[in-house]
Amino acid sequence: MIKEDAMGYELHITRSSAPDGDGPLIGADEWRALVETDAELSLRDGITAALPGGQVLTIPSPDLAAWTGHPQHAEVPFRFHGGRVTVRNPDEAVLAKMIDLAGALDARVQGDDGEFYPPTPPG
Template sequence: MGYDVEITRNPLFSRKKGPQITLDEWFAIIRADKELKFFVGEHADKYGVDTAIWSAHPDPESESRYLWGAGGVITAKYPDNHLMAKMVRIARRLDADVVGDNGEIYELDNDGALIVLDDHGVSSSEFHAGFMGKNALIFGVGHNKGKDFLDRIYRDTSKMTGQHAYLEIETYKVNTMWWKVVYYAWYQGFITAINENRKADGFPIITYKGEGNFFDEDMIFFRNYFDKKPDASFFRAVNALIEFRKSKLGFYDEF
């Protein structure tokens, strides 16, 4: 799927919490910026135009010149530092943030150089310099609420209508699988941490009984759980799944 960087106001990641970036806003940026040009692809007659090419990239042959608007964000795939710096300048005009796949926020320092901020609004080097010795909790997606899980993975695409609906739906489908993997990896990491501690203490590790497509089954469990408890955290849902598997399907060892 590659590494995507977005200009976004998504309240989960952005410091500039607000509504989604509309195509009208994106088109206004393109029209007002002499360095941006509408990119008309071969399917533009059917799906419209939502992509811009940055004509002022230092390397005119670089593939890292394209930005497209869909799903309430403006996205670049595998952007280099030149394009990300341009994205920061665009984001400032939209009162938005430039955010990477892992939630990192990109900014420009006083000299115009690209830097990475953490969720405290300071550069990573500043944050990590003062991190050792301090008590801190790193939650990851385990801290996300169920309504975020449902929105990222089970959004009703029938509500996506209009000229650019096809592109929005296709983008959402790609992001959906990515987020399934992210959430499930957190769940597996949680089980792994428990097993590492049990092994160190001399206890048998937790394993499932039987065979089956646990990924799909577990994702259905999470969906049903959050349909009933949308404000619960993913951490709570994982604990509920562990209890369910212990009581209904069984572990080789008691948890």
């Protein structure tokens, strides 16, 4: 079960074992190469949202990947920054995708409070 928080909760694909992210980093080139091999992911330059009144807001985010394989959402943003990949307020489908991607990156999925998903390393 994923922890929920009224302010939002993030899970991170990371090689670190510490909640502060201190440790080995995932390289941007590694992330981009993995995204290019996954038909359900595509690189974007940022997040765009339609606002009330017809305005459009774009927030730059280099190396952001949009996941289009979610069973209920058109796209889920996977944001690469600081040597890790972050998703805000993930559900079980997103968690499963994150665990799959973490395996390909020799990394793990970790929550904001330091907990790991799954709780023990695979294998």
